[in-house]
Amino acid sequence: MNNEKQLSEAESLELITSMIQKVKASYHESGTSAILWGVVVALASFLVYASITFDFTLPIEPFWLVFIAIVPQVYFSIKENKINKVKKLEDAAIDTVWLVYGLSILLLVMYANIAPAISEKFAKQEGWQLIKHYTNGSKADEKIPPFIPSIYSLYILLYTFPTMITGIVKKFKPMIIGGIVSYVLFIVSCYTTFQYDMLIGTVVAIICWLIPGLILRAKYLKQRKSSNV
Amino acid sequence: MLYGIPTFLSGAIMRFMPLKVGGIVCWFLAIATLFITPNYFLLLVALAVVIAWIIPGYLMRKHFKNKTV
Numbered sequence: 001m002n003n004e005k006q007l008s009e010a011e012s013l014e015l016i017t018s019m020i021q022k023v024k025a026s027y028h029e030s031g032t033s034a035i036l037w038g039v040v041v042a043l044a045s046f047l048v049y050a051s052i053t054f055d056f057t058l059p060i061e062p063f064w065l066v067f068i069a070i071v072p073q074v075y076f077s078i079k080e081n082k083i084n085k086v087k088k089l090e091d092a093a094i095d096t097v098w099l100v101y102g103l104s105i106l107l108l109v110m111y112a113n114i115a116p117a118i119s120e121k122f123a124k125q126e127g128w129q130l131i132k133h134y135t136n137g138s139k140a141d142e143k144i145p146p147f148i149p150s151i152y153s154l155y156i157l158l159y160t161f162p163t164m165i166t167g168i169v170k171k172f173k174p175m176i177i178g179g180i181v182s183y184v185l186f187i188v189s190c191y192t193t194f195q196y197d198m199l200i201g202t203v204v205a206i207i208c209w210l211i212p213g214l215i216l217r218a219k220y221l222k223q224r225k226s227s228n229v
Numbered sequence: 230m231l232y233g234i235p236t237f238l239s240g241a242i243m244r245f246m247p248l249k250v251g252g253i254v255c256w257f258l259a260i261a262t263l264f265i266t267p268n269y270f271l272l273l274v275a276l277a278v279v280i281a282w283i284i285p286g287y288l289m290r291k292h293f294k295n296k297t298v
Contacts, residue, residue: 096241114263
């Protein structure tokens with residue numbers, strides 16, 4: 001009935017070690033996802049900040065880069081699922097956190113694009129509109145569409161959440177520190193203009209993703225090297 | 230949208246379907262708020278609370294009581 005080979009103590013230990021090594025090589029633990037998100041969001045935020053500061057027009061919307069980053073993330077996740085059949089419960093939970101984060105970013109993009117237009121429609125129905133009025137009378141009043149104040153602050157708040165959870169679950173200090181600093185920067189961004197919100201977004205992407213990602217990557221490569229020796 | 234995040238995550242981690250459904254319903258209600266006037270926002274919040282927390286809470290309580298008996 002039972003065709004399974006009985007493993008010796010040494011073989012069992014070797015099997016457990018190899019399973020742990022496989023699990024440790026996950027997409028999040030190798031730092032790939034953090035580096036990818038860090039580079040893409042930092043670059044996109046900085047390009048917007050530079051275009052406002054130095055008054056030039058970008059040929060494409062830089063935040064499309066964020067969507068481009070989702071493609072390799074999905075690819076790596078599928079590839080990793082095929083290679084690693086063994087998955088810790090905490091890794092499955094972290095995967096769900098990043099999935100929910102991606103979904104929330106999409107919903108926030110929807111909100112930022114739809115809400116002003118719909119608000120304008122409701123305002124029209126009620127018979128009023130927003131007017132920009134210069135209190136010193138330097139310019140004539142102009143009609144403006146409804147807008148969401150400091151919308152990028154909401155993105156900064158959302159950027160922090162998967163990092164904070166990953167850091168706490170994995171007990172990885174650089175991510176916890178990055179998360180705390182990013183929460184402080186979120187509060188700062190509530191007091192700054194859109195232009196500087198973009199600069200803060202760049203700093204947040206570097207602190208909460210890129211730096212912890214590079215530390216994770218270095219650890220992962222060191223671990224892989226030592227396990228191959 | 231923020232109500233949906235912890236609800237869905239708790240459902241996924243605990244493998245408890247009513248919480249997962251509650252989280253997803255919250256996200257649909259978040260999209261619905263874009264298309265209605267602010268007068269109805271609180272009505273949707275009440276609906277979200279019932280679907281995401283109160284109903285799963287009662288189901289969990291029932292599940293817990295059945296287990297302990």
